Each structure stands twice: as C-alpha cells, then as structure tokens.
Amino acid sequence: MLKLLSNAVIPLSESFDSQPCVRxxxxxxxxxxxxxxxFLANKEGPIPxxxxxxxxxxxxxxxxPPNSFLLEPELSYLADGDVVRLNPKRNxxxxxxxxxxxxxxxxxxxxxxxxxxxCSQPPKEIDDSYIVDDILQVxxxxxxxxxxxxxxxxxxxxxxxxxxxxxxxxxxxxxxxSLHILSNGRGFDTAFAKGIAEGHHPDLMIGIPIYSDxxxxxxxxxxxxxxxxxxxxxxxxxxxxxxxxxxxxVIHKLTYERLPDLARFIRRNLTFCDHVALMxxxxxxxxxxxxxxxxxxxxxxxxxxxxAVEILSQAGLSVSIYNHQLCLLKPSLIPFNVKSISxxxxxxxPECKACKRMNECGGFFNSAKIRYSSHIKPF
Amino acid sequence: MNxxxxxxxxxxxxxxxxNLLPFRFIRxxxxxxxxxxxxxxxxxxxRKPLEAFVRKTLPQNSPLFRALESKHFVxxxxxxxxxxxxxxxxxxxxxxxxxxxxxxxxxxxxRCDHSCKYCQVSRQSQxxxxxxxxxxxxxxxxxxxxxxxxxxxxxxxxxGESLLNFALIKHIVLQAEQRNETEKRDLSxxxxxNLSVLDDDILSFCRDHxxxxxxxxxxxxxxxxxxxxxxxxxxxxxxxxxxxxARAALGADHVSALMTTTKASLPRVTQxxxxxxxxxxxxxxxxxxxxxxxxxxTKVFNDYDSQDWHNFxxxxxxxxxxxxxxxxxxxxxxxxxxxxxxxTPYGTGFVNLQSPAGIxxxxxIYNYNGEVYPSDEARMKAEMGDKVFxxxxxxxxxxxxxxxxxxxxxxxxxxIAESVPMCEECAFLPYCGSDPDYHYATQHDFVGHKAxxxxxxxxxxxxxxxxxxxxxxxxxxxxxxxxxxx
Amino acid sequence: xxxxxxxxxxxxxxxxxxxxxxxxVSTAVYSIEAVKKAxxxxxxxxxxxxxxxxxxxxxxxxSFAGDHSKQIPDQVISDFLTELLDQDxxxxxxxxTEPLRRFLIAxxxxxxxxxxxxxxx
Numbered sequence: 001m002l003k004l005l006s007n008a009v010i011p012l013s014e015s016f017d018s019q020p021c022v023r024x025x026x027x028x029x030x031x032x033x034x035x036x037x038x039f040l041a042n043k044e045g046p047i048p049x050x051x052x053x054x055x056x057x058x059x060x061x062x063x064x065p066p067n068s069f070l071l072e073p074e075l076s077y078l079a080d081g082d083v084v085r086l087n088p089k090r091n092x093x094x095x096x097x098x099x100x101x102x103x104x105x106x107x108x109x110x111x112x113x114x115x116x117x118x119c120s121q122p123p124k125e126i127d128d129s130y131i132v133d134d135i136l137q138v139x140x141x142x143x144x145x146x147x148x149x150x151x152x153x154x155x156x157x158x159x160x161x162x163x164x165x166x167x168x169x170x171x172x173x174x175x176x177x178s179l180h181i182l183s184n185g186r187g188f189d190t191a192f193a194k195g196i197a198e199g200h201h202p203d204l205m206i207g208i209p210i211y212s213d214x215x216x217x218x219x220x221x222x223x224x225x226x227x228x229x230x231x232x233x234x235x236x237x238x239x240x241x242x243x244x245x246x247x248x249x250v251i252h253k254l255t256y257e258r259l260p261d262l263a264r265f266i267r268r269n270l271t272f273c274d275h276v277a278l279m280x281x282x283x284x285x286x287x288x289x290x291x292x293x294x295x296x297x298x299x300x301x302x303x304x305x306x307x308a309v310e311i312l313s314q315a316g317l318s319v320s321i322y323n324h325q326l327c328l329l330k331p332s333l334i335p336f337n338v339k340s341i342s343x344x345x346x347x348x349x350p351e352c353k354a355c356k357r358m359n360e361c362g363g364f365f366n367s368a369k370i371r372y373s374s375h376i377k378p379f
Numbered sequence: 380m381n382x383x384x385x386x387x388x389x390x391x392x393x394x395x396x397x398n399l400l401p402f403r404f405i406r407x408x409x410x411x412x413x414x415x416x417x418x419x420x421x422x423x424x425x426r427k428p429l430e431a432f433v434r435k436t437l438p439q440n441s442p443l444f445r446a447l448e449s450k451h452f453v454x455x456x457x458x459x460x461x462x463x464x465x466x467x468x469x470x471x472x473x474x475x476x477x478x479x480x481x482x483x484x485x486x487x488x489x490r491c492d493h494s495c496k497y498c499q500v501s502r503q504s505q506x507x508x509x510x511x512x513x514x515x516x517x518x519x520x521x522x523x524x525x526x527x528x529x530x531x532x533x534x535x536x537x538x539g540e541s542l543l544n545f546a547l548i549k550h551i552v553l554q555a556e557q558r559n560e561t562e563k564r565d566l567s568x569x570x571x572x573n574l575s576v577l578d579d580d581i582l583s584f585c586r587d588h589x590x591x592x593x594x595x596x597x598x599x600x601x602x603x604x605x606x607x608x609x610x611x612x613x614x615x616x617x618x619x620x621x622x623x624x625a626r627a628a629l630g631a632d633h634v635s636a637l638m639t640t641t642k643a644s645l646p647r648v649t650q651x652x653x654x655x656x657x658x659x660x661x662x663x664x665x666x667x668x669x670x671x672x673x674x675x676x677t678k679v680f681n682d683y684d685s686q687d688w689h690n691f692x693x694x695x696x697x698x699x700x701x702x703x704x705x706x707x708x709x710x711x712x713x714x715x716x717x718x719x720x721x722x723t724p725y726g727t728g729f730v731n732l733q734s735p736a737g738i739x740x741x742x743x744i745y746n747y748n749g750e751v752y753p754s755d756e757a758r759m760k761a762e763m764g765d766k767v768f769x770x771x772x773x774x775x776x777x778x779x780x781x782x783x784x785x786x787x788x789x790x791x792x793x794x795i796a797e798s799v800p801m802c803e804e805c806a807f808l809p810y811c812g813s814d815p816d817y818h819y820a821t822q823h824d825f826v827g828h829k830a831x832x833x834x835x836x837x838x839x840x841x842x843x844x845x846x847x848x849x850x851x852x853x854x855x856x857x858x859x860x861x862x863x864x865x
Numbered sequence: 866x867x868x869x870x871x872x873x874x875x876x877x878x879x880x881x882x883x884x885x886x887x888x889x890v891s892t893a894v895y896s897i898e899a900v901k902k903a904x905x906x907x908x909x910x911x912x913x914x915x916x917x918x919x920x921x922x923x924x925x926x927x928s929f930a931g932d933h934s935k936q937i938p939d940q941v942i943s944d945f946l947t948e949l950l951d952q953d954x955x956x957x958x959x960x961x962t963e964p965l966r967r968f969l970i971a972x973x974x975x976x977x978x979x980x981x982x983x984x985x986x
Contacts, residue, residue, distance in 0.1 A: 117384060213449040215456075220390040229460040236463070258445075265449055268420065268724050269464045290384065310857075315723070315865045399958060401966035406951070417966065433957050462965070469973040800905055804955055830908040 105150030157187030185234030197241035213265035280323030419809035482742035574621025756816035899952035
C-alpha cells in the first residue's frame with residue numbers, strides 16, 4: 001500500500017503544480033470535487049475538462065491539459081475512487097486508499113513503544129507526523145461505501161489527541177464504515193480512553209494483543225518492561241468508557257503452550273471483551289530474524305488451540321481464528337476460522353493444487369514461502 | 380541484530396519479592412490440599428509446595444507458581460495489575476447483593492390434596508377457605524414486591540397446592556404485569572404445583588402470560604407414591620399426566636421438576652435419575668432432606684446422616700456424568716450452581732447458598748395470612764410454633780418496618796460466613812453460604828457450630844468431590860464445564 | 866482413608882491418662898489462637914480441653930467418652946497435629962494478606978473502583 005516508486009510520475013504539461021498533494025482519482029466525465037479530483041485516463045475516450053489535474057498511462061494525442069502527469073505501467077491497478085499522494089518534485093506517487101479493496105488500512109506512524117519479536121512492521125524512531133496530515137486529507141475523499149477501515153502502526157495511541165481527531169473525521173465523513181484500530185493498549189490512561197469514547201464513533205473497535213497470562217512472558221514477547229500491566233490497564237480503561245475491545249493473540253512457539261491458560265485468564269478477568277482473535281504467524285519483519293525462536297508448525301498446537309477456543313466460546317465470548325490454512329485446523333475449529341488474508345496478499349503452495357476447498361481457505365501470506373507447515377494437504 | 384532483543388531470562392524475575400494475595404486453603408484428600416482465592420479460583424497442590432509458596436521459597440518459573448500467579452494468588456513486582464483485577468472480580472462476584480430481593484414467594488393457600496410425608500405445611504383439607512390469601516393481602520404483597528430495586532423480579536406461587544386458589548394467582552399476575560408497565564423490570568412467574576388440578580383454563584392462562592410450572596417428581600412410581608400420597612389417587616400417574624399436558628400447552632422448557640430426598644430415596648439414586656431421563660427432563664436437582672416442618676415431627680429427618688446422603692449424591696453425580704459421556708446431555712443442577720461459582724467471575728441467584736444469607740435480601744415469602752418471612756424455611760418454623768423469623772405483617776407494617784426488623788437483621792448479620800468461626804478460614808467459603816434457617820432449626824442458633832453442622836458436612840463433601848473430579852478426570856471436567864450457564 | 870497403624874503413645878508428646886489423651890505442645894511454636902481454632906474444629910470427633918502447663922507449653926486434653934467413643938484416638942490426634950500446622954500456616958498468610966483483603970472488600974462495595982484511584986500502595 002505504501003509503495004514509493006521512483007519515476008512513477010512524470011509531468012506531461014508545461015505548467016504543473018509542483019507541491020505534494022493528496023488527490024482523488026475519478027474516471028468519470030466530471031469531477032465530484034474540483035479541488036481534489038484528478039482525472040484518471042484508464043480507458044479510451046475524450047479528455048473531460050474541469051479537473052484539478054490529469055493522470056495518463058500513455059501520452060495523449062492532443063495537447064495534455066495543465067497539470068497532467070504520466071504514470072508508470074505498474075500503477076495500472078489504480079481505479080476510480082482511489083486516493084493518492086502525489087509528489088511531483090520527486091516524481092513520486094503513493095497510493096493511500098483503494099476504493100475497491102475490502103481491506104483498507106492506514107499506517108498512522110512507524111513509532112512504537114513495544115518491540116515485539118514477531119513485529120510485522122518494525123518500529124522506526126522518526127518524526128512521521130506528516131502522515132496524520134495526509135490521512136485527514138484522505139478521509140473526506142473516501143467513498144462512503146467503504147465497509148471497514150483499519151488503523152495500524154507502529155503504535156497509533158502515540159498520536160495522542162491527533163488520534164481522536166482522526167476518529168472524529170471518520171465519524172463525520174464515513175459514519176457507516178466500521179473502524180478497527182490496532183494498538184498495544186499501553187497509552188490508554190483514563191483521560192485518553194475517555195477522550196476516545198467521547199468521540200462516540202458508531203462502530204469502533206480497538207484490537208489489543210495479550211500474549212500470555214503471565215506478565216513476564218508477555219513482556220518478553222513484546223520486549224517491554226511493564227507492558228503487560230499497562231496493556232491490561234488500557235483495556236480496562238477503554239471498556240469502562242464503553243469502547244469495544246478485541247483481544248488478539250499471535251500463536252507461535254512462545255505463546256502456544258499457555259494458550260489454554262490465557263483463555264481461562266481472559267474468561268475470568270476480561271470477560272467483557274468484545275472479541276478474541278487467534279492469529280497465525282506472518283513470516284515478515286522481525287519474525288524472519290527471530291524465526292527459530294518463534295516458528296512452530298500449526299499442526300503441533302491444534303490441541304492447545306482447540307482447548308482455548310472451547311474455553312472461550314463456552315462462556316459466550318466471540319472467537320475467531322485468522323491466518324491458518326484449513327487443512328491444518330482440527331475440524332471442530334473450522335466454524336471459527338475466518339478467511340482473512342487480504343486478497344492482494346494471499347497465495348497458495350504447490351501442495352494445494354488439487355484442493356477442492358481453495359476458495360474457502362485464505363491460503364498463505366506470500367511471505368510464507370520462507371517457511372510454512374509441512375502438513376499441507378489438499379481436500 | 381539478535382543482540383537487540385532481550386531473552387526471556389531478562390524478563391522473568393529470578394528472586395524478585397512477591398506478595399501473597401488473600402486466599403484460604405484446606406485439605407482436599409489424603410495427599411492434597413486446595414487453595415482458593417477470594418473469588419473462587421482454585422489450585423490443587425500438595426502440602427509441601429503450599430508451605431514453600433507461603434514461606435516464599437517456591438521457584439517463580441515453576442509451573443505451580445505460574446498457575447498461582449495466573450489465578451491471582453500472588454502478585455509479582457509492584458505496583459501490579461493483579462490487585463486491580465482482583466478488586467474488579469470481587470466487585471463482580473458480589474454484585475448481585477446490590478440487586479436486592481429478586482425472588483418473591485406468594486403462599487396463595489394452605490389447602491392441599493396430597494399428604495406428603497416431608498411436607499412443611501400444615502395440611503388442610505380442600506375446603507377450608509380460611510387458609511387462602513385474600514385479595515387485599517395479595518395487592519399489598521405486589522406493592523411490597525416492587526419496592527425492591529431488583530431489575531429481575533421472579534414471583535413464585537406456593538402453597539399448599541397453589542392451583543387450588545388459581546383465581547388469586549390470576550389476580551396477582553395481572554396486577555404485577557400492570558404495575559410492570561411503568562416499573563419495566565424483567566418480570567417472570569413460576570407456579571409450584573403437583574399438577575393434579577390442572578385444567579385447560581389454567582394452561583391457557585399460563586401460556587398467555589409466559590408462566591413456568593415447577594412440579595415434584597420424587598422418582599419411579601412406587602417411590603413417588605410412597606413419599607407423596609394423594610388419598611384415593613395415584614399421585615405418580617397424576618404427575619406424569621400433568622407433565623405431559625403442561626408440556627403440550629406451554630412447551631417443555633416451561634415445565635421443570637424438583638425431587639425431594641427421603642430415606643427411601645437413598646439407595647435408589649440411579650433409578651430416580653433414569654425416571655427423570657425417561658420423562659424427558661434434561662436435568663435433576665439432587666436435594667437433601669431439610670430438617671424443617673413435619674420432617675422433624677415425623678422423625679424422617681433423623682433417619683439418615685450426612686454420609687448416607689453424600690453417597691447418594693456422589694453415586695448420582697457419577698451416574699449422570701457417565702450418561703453425558705455416552706452422549707446424553709443431562710445436568711445435576713446443584714452441581715451446576717456450584718460450578719458457576721467455581722468457574723465464572725459471577726455470583727449466582729441461588730438464594731440458599733449466599734453469604735450474607737439470601738434470607739430477605741435475595742428471597743422473601745408472603746404467607747397466606749399476610750405475615751412476611753425471609754424464607755420458606757422460616758415460614759415453616761412459624762408453622763411449628765416458633766416465630767423467631769417473623770418480619771412483620773403486610774396489613775399492619777410498612778416496608779421499612781418489615782425489612783429492617785431485627786427478625787431479619789439479626790440472623791443476617793450474625794451469620795455472615797466471612798466473620799464466623801471455621802467459615803472465615805474455610806477455603807470453600809466463596810462456594811458456600813450461611814444458612815441461619817438450618818442452624819436455628821438444628822442447633823437453635825443462627826450461626827451454629829460448623830463442626831457439628833450437617834449443612835457444613837454436606838457442603839464440604841460436595842465441594843471436595845467436585846474439585847477432585849475436575850482435577851482427576853479430564854473428560855468429566857469437560858462435561859462439568861459444559862453445564863455452566865454464563 | 867485407612868487409619869494409620871500407630872498408637873497414641875507413639876506420637877511425641879502424647880500420653881494416655883485413663884480415658885483421656887494428653888498432648889503437650891510448645892506455645893513458642895504454636896500460638897494459643899491456633900490451638901483454640903484447631904480444637905474448635907474437632908468438636909465432632911473429641912471433647913478438647915486446653916490447659917496451660919508451663920510458661921512455654923500447654924496441654925491439650927482429648928476425651929473420647931460418650932458421643933465420641935467410636936473415634937480412633939490415634940487418627941484424631943494425628944489429624945489434630947496436621948490441623949495445628951495448617952493453622953500456623955494460615956496465620957502467616959493472614960498476617961500478610963488481611964489488610965489488603967479488607968481494602969479490596971471495602972472497595973468492592975464502594976461507589977468508586979480501585980482503577981479510578983490509580984494504583985494504591
């Protein structure tokens with residue numbers, strides 16, 4: 001989503017606006033908003049007037065209108081309704097939003113106060129506050145038909161009041177879209193949790209990982225002193241003010257053994273949580289570095305997973321399993337499995353060729369090529 | 380890059396000071412003890428590691444220490460979320476106390492057509508209207524009911540045979556529903572009845588007002604009839620016919636049965652369970668015989684002691700667990716109530732196993748003559764001539780006078796388990812309750828000496844048996860956990 | 866559980882005096898509270914009396930007359946000793962946890978929760 005291509009964009013007209021800007025792409029005859037809309041010439045036909053700028057995939061036969069740019073063929077996936085950040089000085093284009101994608105998410109910052117052993121987005125200590133400005137510009141340009149939006153990082157709560165502002169903007173412009181924020185929960189003290197709740201977003205959920213019922217073991221996985229305490233305190237604060245919270249657990253070699261104990265802990269202490277997500281490991285980011293410490297074939301933890309799911313679902317808690325291949329799961333777990341790998345990320349392995357249930361299965365992350373179960377079997 | 384990440388050893392405290400969180404312990408069996416925390420989370424362990432834990436020599440990375448840490452028997456490091464979570468759980472567990480009285484029993488008549496041996500009611504033949512509750516009293520009782528702040532109100536009709544005064548039941552239901560239009564509580568109705576006088580009018584009224592029927596089934600025909608004679612009739616047959624009719628009209632989920640245990644029942648637990656299974660029930664409540672009312676007068680109570688009943692219960696529970704293992708879902712309901720206390724963060728609404736006792740503050744009873752008692756057992760004591768628990772009368776006393784009567788407050792405050800000998804240190808306290816009715820009936824004292832208490836022996840026997848079963852039989856544990864209603 | 870094949874005389878500190886059995890305990894090791902609590906719990910198995918002996922010892926007298934005549938003295942006294950040890954251990958736990966317990970219960974019934982007040986020491 002954050003592909004920054006060099007020479008992705010080349011100015012075509014003599015006069016063009018060289019300032020970086022956020023623009024929505026429209027392929028129809030007229031702009032919806034004449035200030036923010038660029039025409040996207042992705043099919044044959046006349047070039048309509050009235051747009052702030054123009055994107056072409058091949059040089060037009062007539063003289064290009066002012067503020068026209070040529071796009072690299074790699075960008076041919078762009079479509080009507082998408083939103084991009086254009087930087088003409090650097091010939092750069094970044095796709096910020098794709099209307100047709102069922103899984104839109106925004107990275108709010110790369111800073112983080114945890115350092116998880118399996119982090120898929122390794123933290124960077126930089127000032128990336130410009131991202132907030134971008135997003136606040138994107139939100140009003142997004143389609144109201146957007147089903148759901150994810151906010152991730154890094155650690156979104158590090159944005160402080162800016163996060164509340166972003167949530168408010170989503171509420172104002174996309175009130176029908178559900179908002180899911182991934183966070184380690186540590187930043188949600190009473191005041192901040194209250195502030196989030198007072199935004200009264202109609203469909204907000206915060207996904208917060210807990211990796212063990214034992215503080216020290218959780219702290220080891222996230223590489224943070226005192227992380228467990230702060231995370232749970234954050235969850236409790238959010239729930240006090242009525243914000244929906246999902247508890248997430250990534251299952252790997254350091255977390256699978258106590259998974260049933262963690263399930264019992266959640267059932268006793270955090271019964272009020274709105275959802276529990278049990279996730280398979282993605283071999284990306286820090287996971288690659290820590291692979292020997294983390295990797296376990298999913299078939300080996302099916303007993304623990306089944307026990308944990310039973311403990312939680314018996315109590316009426318909503319449970320889902322993500323990022324697992326169907327053939328690896330115990331049959332009793334299949335009703336809890338969600339086909340979750342985003343459409344543009346998933347792939348299948350050679351073993352899957354004859355499988356009859358491929359369209360039910362989420363397949364693999366393309367990073368799974370590095371390591372995946374040796375028990376993949378087609379149905 | 381690996382040196383950037385710290386190892387587990389860095390995060391696992393080696394010799395960090397740890398602080399015990401409040402808990403109690405008791406011997407479980409010859410080999411083991413069980414430790415239970417303030418909210419009923421338990422850990423079975425042997426005595427040596429228990430002592431090591433208390434004296435701070437148990438290694439912190441041992442599986443036992445981790446289990447105790449997870450269940451909040453200990454907090455590691457300061458300050459610590461464990462205390463906050465424990466505080467939340469304590470609050471959650473006791474939340475129901477603040478709901479206040481939810482169960483309101485109305486004795487609409489003392490007239491009855493049966494002569495049950497263990498009956499706790501003075502038996503009156505069917506035509507003595509002096510033993511019916513009047514409309515005036517009923518209206519006052521409904522007012523009294525809604526004075527309780529409880530969001531859930533259950534009105535239970537009792538007797539005698541309550542359906543013998545069906546006209547008044549109708550009146551009360553309609554009054555309560557009308558009142559509830561403004562009160563907006565979760566209102567439900569139960570009629571305790573032997574189903575012998577069921578007719579279509581009654582059934583259609585029950586259907587229209589979503590009323591539940593609770594009846595008595597003591598076991599197979601011969602046992603049931605021996606316990607519950609109905610002069611001139613086959614009580615068992617009336618019962619079975621009544622259950623069938625009631626189910627047809629109201630649905631099976633609106634008809635439940637309770638058994639009462641007598642000496643004759645004790646050797647026959649599996650037959651009693653089989654009877655319930657064949658009659659299509661999916662659960663049974665294995666009750667002990669109460670030491671109240673005619674049971675004492677007819678010496679029925681003295682006929683068996685705690686050990687006999689314990690065997691009855693354990694054989695019954697094992698038989699039921701086996702039924703489940705073979706594919707029939709069937710619940711022992713007393714066990715299920717205790718499991719709810721053991722496995723969930725919540726308390727239960729079961730009035731007989733509460734501390735402070737459920738008398739008055741969880742359940743209350745309005746007698747046919749307007750007298751108010753804090754429990755059915757207390758009413759029985761009055762019928763036997765001892766009005767120690769009489770809180771007042773609906774016709775002459777106000778709500779405040781009745782609810783603040785020493786007849787209620789004294790037994791309540793004196794018997795709180797957390798502050799009486801043996802109970803206050805007992806590991807099973809979170810699962811148990813104070814029972815001032817029982818101890819007054821047997822020892823003439825609201826608190827009772829628990830070492831001499833049949834209630835205590837029975838309760839401890841059950842708690843130990845359930846914990847051992849869950850600890851030693853994984854399959855049984857799964858079945859027991861499936862009985863819990865969350 | 867099977868009764869152990871021991872005799873009361875073989876338990877250190879126990880002597881038989883007619884129908885009664887006397888157990889001498891050190892009050893430097895066991896608090897008199899612990900002794901009383903254990904004695905209270907055994908009311909269904911023996912009549913238990915406590916008598917101070919010296920500055921640092923007390924005598925616990927077990928009588929098995931009447932209602933308790935069917936009890937096995939060795940078993941009862943052996944169990945009593947275990948209970949005494951348990952009471953001692955309970956005192957250790959109570960000493961450390963009772964203040965916190967009162968605090969948590971008080972908060973359970975108060976209008977504000979612990980979390981509202983941040984982290985108490």
